[in-house]
Amino acid sequence: MKLSQYNYVREQKDGVLLFNTNNKGLLRLDSEFAAKYRELETGRIDSLDDFTGALFANGFIVDDDIDEFEALLVKNLCLRYNESRAQVTIAPTTGCNFACPYCYEAGLAALTMSGERAAAAARFVSEEFGKAKVLMVNWYGGEPLLCLDRIAQLTELIRGALPPECKYEASIVTNGYHLTERAVKVLCDCGVREAQVTIDGAERPHDLRRIPSNGEPTYERILHNIKSAVDDIGITIRVNVDADNSADLDGLLIDIDRMALAGKVGIYLAMVDDALGDDGHSSTRYLDAKAFSTVESLFYRSAIELGFDVGLFRGSEPGICSAIALGSAVIDPEGSLCKCWDEMGCSDKSYGTVDAPRFSSLNSSRWLRYVPGQEGKCHHCVYFPLCWGGCPREALEGRKDMCGPIKYNLDDKIDLLALQSARSRETSAGGCP
Structure with a gap:
């Protein structure tokens, strides 16, 4: 041993x-x-x-x-090629009511899925993934709530075409601006149980970054919508972080706590990066992994002390990236198929359409044959089970420096995990958290 x-x-x-x-x-x-x-x-x-x-x-x-490294790779492969669970991301629109300065979709035309394309997409999903025991549909955009009726139509079409033994689940990624009571009711009727809502820190930096077409503030409205929705839909708040808002994040925690939401919503930080590698957002000041790790540690300590549900090792599960899984697809409003969210709308990354998928295309197969951690340094790296060698898309595009924030703040996260465990025991025992 x-x-x-x-x-x-x-x-x-x-x-x-x-x-x-x-x-x-x-x-x-x-x-x-x-x-x-x-x-x-x-x-x-x-x-x-x-x-x-x-x-x-x-x-x-x-x-x-x-051989623990090889065992992890086997586990990764088993999960990726397990056809009992499928995940399909559908963007009913690439249009958006916000104009965020760092958005990698900023150059996409604002397209909306037609009824004809919706019917074709539903047929594709049921034919290709209907044999799964669980089908997870993730509504994406653009801003998907701009097409709430299309979401309802697609849900009805997909559910109606699935065999009874296939369980349907759904989630949504939204900016939260249109997460109204009516929208929540429709989403619940459509089987949506989880929503990811983006808020970029405290009120001032958020309102400077998450800008609607009318130029009005959005922060208070989004928080109000979350408070109204949280009893019906599980909410996770994503906070996009770069150098421009990294010093002003705790105000968001204070406001959420003030609204009695601290124990009801999940929250995590995401590092803003140049998703397509073209430096298309010259006004965005990116943080490197080391700088982000410091911000992340401080933020999560504040969140845990306020009683938030914090996933300290979010994204570390084997096969967590749906792009490298066999049972996955991303469908844009025109019915074009790709594997990665970041490649939606890039015609040179498509592997066909919902009418004529080309699964043998390099744009599909390169993802499926991807093996994480093939840089030699990953084989004996203690961090590997937490980062899985970094983003598959970046690896496939030849990026070499793949080490993420966990390399720099694992000590902090272990301390925070111990703190989180201690507070959980206190709460379970009836003490004050």
Whole structure:
């Protein structure tokens, strides 16, 4: 037996926090047990006592014949090629009521899916993915709520064409401006259970960035809509972060807490980057991974202390990127198919249409044959189960520096995980969080 290559030791004054990046297990070891653990780092483990048995049971010790990196790749492949679950992203429109300065879709024509294209899209989805046990449809845009009636029509068509043994689920990515009571009712009728809403920090930076065509502020309206919707639809708030708003994020947490939403919504930060690699947004000041990691750590500490639901290791599940999964597709308003959200509207990235898909096209197959972590340094990297070698699209396009923020703030996140666990125990025991 041997120690897992994915064990990570976070030093503490009175011992260590032992974290496994593969299974996200966390153990607090006092000074005595920390010393015993250090002894294990020097050689093989021939037998198990109470201490090593506990480590083995929790994945911190593994059998000698296990190659953990290869095991992760196998798990990744199994999930990606598992045809029992399919995920389809549909953009009923590329039009949007906002003009965000960093939007990678800014150059796309504002197209809306016709009734004819909707019927063709529904046929494609049912024929190609109807054999799955679960079909997840994600409504995307543009701003999908500009086409609420088309969402309702597509939902009816897709549901009607699916066999009864295929479970239908749905989610939506929206700017939240049109997430009205009527919209929520329609979405619930359409099986939408989760919504991701973007808010760019506190009120002032948000209103300077998330700009509607009429130029009016949007922050308060979006927060009000979230408060009205949260009992019917699960809400996760995404905060896009760059150098222009990174210093003014806690105000958002304070406002959400003021509205008694802290324990009701999820929240996470996303690093604004040049999605298509063309530096098309010269006014946007990007943060590098190291700078973003500092912002992320400080923000999540504030969020946890206020009682927010924070996924510290969001996106680390094997096969989390739907673009590299067999049972996935992105459909734009004209019925064009691609694998990655960021490539929607790029004709040179399409693998056909809903009427004539070309699954053998390089624009599809290159995603399906992608293997994460093929840079040699990933094979023995303790961070690999948390980042999976970075974004598949960036890797396929030849980017070399793929290391993300987790490389720089894992110590902080382990501390925050321990804090989160302690607060959860206090709450469960009836104490004050």
